[in-house]
Amino acid sequence: MEKTFSITARNISKTFHISEDNHNTVKHRLFNLFNPPRKKLVEAIKPLDLEIEKGECIGLIGRNGCGKSTLVKLLAGVYSSDTGSLKINGTTILMNLGVGMSHELTARENIYVSGSVLGLKIKEVDAIFDKIVDFAELRDFIDTKIKYFSSGMVARLGFSIAVNAGADIMFLDEIFAVGDVKFQEKAIKVFESSWIEGKTVILVSHGMDVIRKYCKRSAFMKNGELKFMGDTNRAIELYMEDNA
Amino acid sequence: MMKVLKDWIVNSNRLERLWLLAKIEFKLRYYENKLGLFWALLKPILDICIYYVVFKIVLKSDVPAFASFLFVGLIIWNFFIESTMGTIQILSVKKYLYEYSNMNKLEIYISTLVSNAIGFFFNFLMFLMFYNFIEKDSIGLSIYNVWMIPLFLNLFILSLGMSLMLSNIYIIAKDITQVWMVFSSILFFLSPIFYSLSTFRNRLPSFDYGNPVAGIIINARHVMMDGTTPEMKLVIWDFGYAIALLALGLVLLNKLGSKAAEKL
Numbered sequence: 296m297e298k299t300f301s302i303t304a305r306n307i308s309k310t311f312h313i314s315e316d317n318h319n320t321v322k323h324r325l326f327n328l329f330n331p332p333r334k335k336l337v338e339a340i341k342p343l344d345l346e347i348e349k350g351e352c353i354g355l356i357g358r359n360g361c362g363k364s365t366l367v368k369l370l371a372g373v374y375s376s377d378t379g380s381l382k383i384n385g386t387t388i389l390m391n392l393g394v395g396m397s398h399e400l401t402a403r404e405n406i407y408v409s410g411s412v413l414g415l416k417i418k419e420v421d422a423i424f425d426k427i428v429d430f431a432e433l434r435d436f437i438d439t440k441i442k443y444f445s446s447g448m449v450a451r452l453g454f455s456i457a458v459n460a461g462a463d464i465m466f467l468d469e470i471f472a473v474g475d476v477k478f479q480e481k482a483i484k485v486f487e488s489s490w491i492e493g494k495t496v497i498l499v500s501h502g503m504d505v506i507r508k509y510c511k512r513s514a515f516m517k518n519g520e521l522k523f524m525g526d527t528n529r530a531i532e533l534y535m536e537d538n539a
Numbered sequence: 540m541m542k543v544l545k546d547w548i549v550n551s552n553r554l555e556r557l558w559l560l561a562k563i564e565f566k567l568r569y570y571e572n573k574l575g576l577f578w579a580l581l582k583p584i585l586d587i588c589i590y591y592v593v594f595k596i597v598l599k600s601d602v603p604a605f606a607s608f609l610f611v612g613l614i615i616w617n618f619f620i621e622s623t624m625g626t627i628q629i630l631s632v633k634k635y636l637y638e639y640s641n642m643n644k645l646e647i648y649i650s651t652l653v654s655n656a657i658g659f660f661f662n663f664l665m666f667l668m669f670y671n672f673i674e675k676d677s678i679g680l681s682i683y684n685v686w687m688i689p690l691f692l693n694l695f696i697l698s699l700g701m702s703l704m705l706s707n708i709y710i711i712a713k714d715i716t717q718v719w720m721v722f723s724s725i726l727f728f729l730s731p732i733f734y735s736l737s738t739f740r741n742r743l744p745s746f747d748y749g750n751p752v753a754g755i756i757i758n759a760r761h762v763m764m765d766g767t768t769p770e771m772k773l774v775i776w777d778f779g780y781a782i783a784l785l786a787l788g789l790v791l792l793n794k795l796g797s798k799a800a801e802k803l
Contacts, residue, residue, distance in 0.1 A: 311801065368800065372641035375797035387641045395639035404563055411556040412642050462640065 299384070301464050301495035302347040302370055306379030309340040309365055339365040342378060343521040345514070349384070352496040354506035354513030354527055356534045362519040363499050364391075367466045370497065385463025385495075386414045390470055395453055398442035402433055402452055405441060409453075413460045423459045430481070431455035451478055458485050461494060468499040503531050553646065560636075560650035565657050579658050580665055586613050594733045602735045604676035604764060610669060611763055612732035612756045614662040615694060619752050620723060622655050622698035627716050629706045630799040637800065644796050645789075648706075652699055659691070670763070678766050686762035686769050693774070694755050697781035703788025707795040710802050726750055731757055747773065751780045 314332045340362050347353055347370075357363050368374040371387040389395070396405045406427050410420035428434050431451045441449055454470065471479055486509070500506055506513055506527060513530035515523040515537075523533050569576045587609045594600040594609075602608050626648065633647045670677050708715045729746055730753040731739040740747060747753045754777040758769035 371639075373638060373800045383641060389639040395635055397635045399567060400563065407559060408563065408636070411552060411559055412636060412640050414552060416552045417555050417559065 299349045300346055300382070301349045301351070301384050302345065303382040304343070304345040304370065304376075304379065305381075306342045306344060307340065307369055307376040307381055308338075308342040308378045309362075309369055309374060310377055311337040311339055313337055339519050340369060341518075341520045345370070345521065345524065347495060347497070349495055350493055351512065352498060352510050354510035354530065355497055355499045355516070356501075356503075356506060356513060356530060357516035358534075358537060361516045363516055364468060365519075366516065366521075367468060367497060367499060371464070371466050383464065387464045387466065388413060388457055388462035389466045389468070390453065390457045391468035395456075396441060396449065399440060401438050401440050402428075402431075402444075403437050405452065406456055409456045410460045413456075413462050415460055420460070427452075427455045427459045430458060432478075447475065447478075454482060464495045464497070466497045466499070469501070471500065471502060471505060503534070507531060557646055557650045557653060560647070561653035561657070564651055564654035568654065568658075576661070579661060583610065583613050583617060583662050583665070586617075590733050600733070600735070604670075604674055607666070607670045607674045607677070607764060608760065609733060610666045611759050612730070614659060614666060615756050615759055616727065616730070616732055616752065617662070618655055618659045618694060619698050619701075620727075621658070622652050623701045623705055624716075624719060624723060625655075626651055626702040627705045627709050627719065629702070630710065630796065631803045634800070634803060644792060644799070645703075648699060648702055652695060652702070655698075656691075656695065663687075666763075678764065681766045683762040683766055683768060687759065689774070690755055690759050690762070690769065693777050693781055694752075696785050697751050697755070697777070700781060700784030700786075700788040703792050704784065707788070707791040707799075710795050710799050726752060729753075736760075748776055751777060751784070754780075 313335045315335055355363050355367065365374065367389060369376055369381070370383070371389045372381070372383050373389060395409060397408070400408065406424060407417070407420050410423070411417070415423075428437055431448075431454070433448060433452060433455075436444065436448070441452065444452070457465065471482060496509075498506065498510060510527050512525060513527040514521055515530040515533045517537060523530050569579055572578060574581070587606055590609050590613075591606055595605045629647060629651060630644070633651075636642055636647055637644055667680075671679060705715055705719055729743060730750050731747070734742075736757060739753075747757060754770075754773040758773055758777075761767045761769050
């Protein structure tokens with residue numbers, strides 16, 4: 296059977312140009328008007344190739360600062376790659392704590408906006424609206440602006456929208472850290488149900504049990520480099536060795 | 540062309556999304572404040588009062604139906620300035636829309652301008668009521684008023700182009716806000732908002748072609764107050780001007796806009 300790819304990345308890389316503002320006082324700034332701040336280049340992702348098949352659940356592991364989140368943003372089409380080419384086949388959602396909602400809007404408005412951005416028609420959002428609200432346990436606050444929500448409530452709402460609206464390709468960045476223990480149990484139950492069936496998932500986590508349980512293939516990253524892509528157990532071994 | 544249109548209308552939720560975002564933008568702008576939508580209606584009237592006192596009472600302007608003359612100029616200008624100055628930071632303010640998905644950024648601009656267009660529509664209705672029921676020198680409604688539709692479309696394209704250019708330059712140079720503040724006040728004073736057309740053309744020759752908003756204001760007065768067709772040469776020139784600026788804005792969105800998520 297011919298493989299269909301959700302993501303095909305060829306030679307993609309990302310370098311950040313970070314300026315260091317060392318003019319700390321007004322006087323210093325005035326006298327250095329034509330002496331711009333120093334620029335520093337940070338090679339966040341070194342050139343890499345990656346192919347993710349449709350319906351695959353891929354683990355992405357590595358130590359803090361190794362480039363996992365940057366790679367996820369590149370693959371989701373949020374950041375542009377400096378080199379190479381990237382083909383994304385479908386809608387994407389990048390999910391982590393507190394991203395993707397306007398704090399000036401109410402929970403109801405955020406549900407409609409996010410659902411719409413994820414490709415749903417208004418009628419389709421109407422159909423899943425109650426499910427989203429009940430899953431997030433926010434029935435009493437549905438017309439409250441989310442700037443008055445606690446961070447847990449915002450995260451629950453984001454999670455619930457993603458669970459019920461979904462997208463073709465989902466990037467889940469430490470999602471099991473959302474909410475209290477009760478909500479986390481609920482999140483795991485959803486993950487174990489048919490939610491991710493037929494969807495492409497890229498799971499970023501420091502929880503090796505989660506990665507081992509759900510991902511057949513995993514990527515291990517170190518210092519912006521894709522060191523290994525393949526069997527999950529081998530990727531976890533490399534990660535553990537790196538932590539030792 | 541038909542396939543693209545069908546895809547937008549039937550197969551995708553784009554049109555619905557644009558309308559949803561526009562409605563929410565409109566609500567955020569007006570319903571959040573104490574004065575609400577009332578302010579949107581009050582602002583052009585207050586502006587008209589100020590300029591009326593300065594130009595008609597103090598400087599003794601000889602333009603007939605001066606309040607209506609100002610009204611047309613100011614509602615067009617207000618739409619232009621709200622859609623340009625008001626959107627310079629749009630990619631920063633609306634980051635939540637593209638930071639977690641691969642949504643097309645152009646939709647964010649169009650929905651914001653549609654929201655501004657709703658405001659313009661209310662102001663235009665007020666102008667119609669003022670001109671037809673209060674203005675003494677009114678010639679009333681005429682078939683030429685329909686020309687306002689293409690003229691507004693011209694204004695929309697022009698504002699969209701400028702908005703794209705300014706907000707994408709903002710990603711790499713935040714100073715564009717200050718620069719545009721000065722530049723837009725140059726455009727304001729060098730447009731025929733409060734000068735009669737003959738004075739404007741005598742004192743500032745070729746500015747009706749140089750300033751892209753000037754031609755739209757001149758033609759809007761022709762079709763609303765003079766009962767004539769618009770100056771076709773000016774219409775064609777202004778459409779060309781707006782389309783060229785839109786093309787430049789789209790190039791900038793493509794080149795610089797892709798960096799918005801990381802730079803803003």
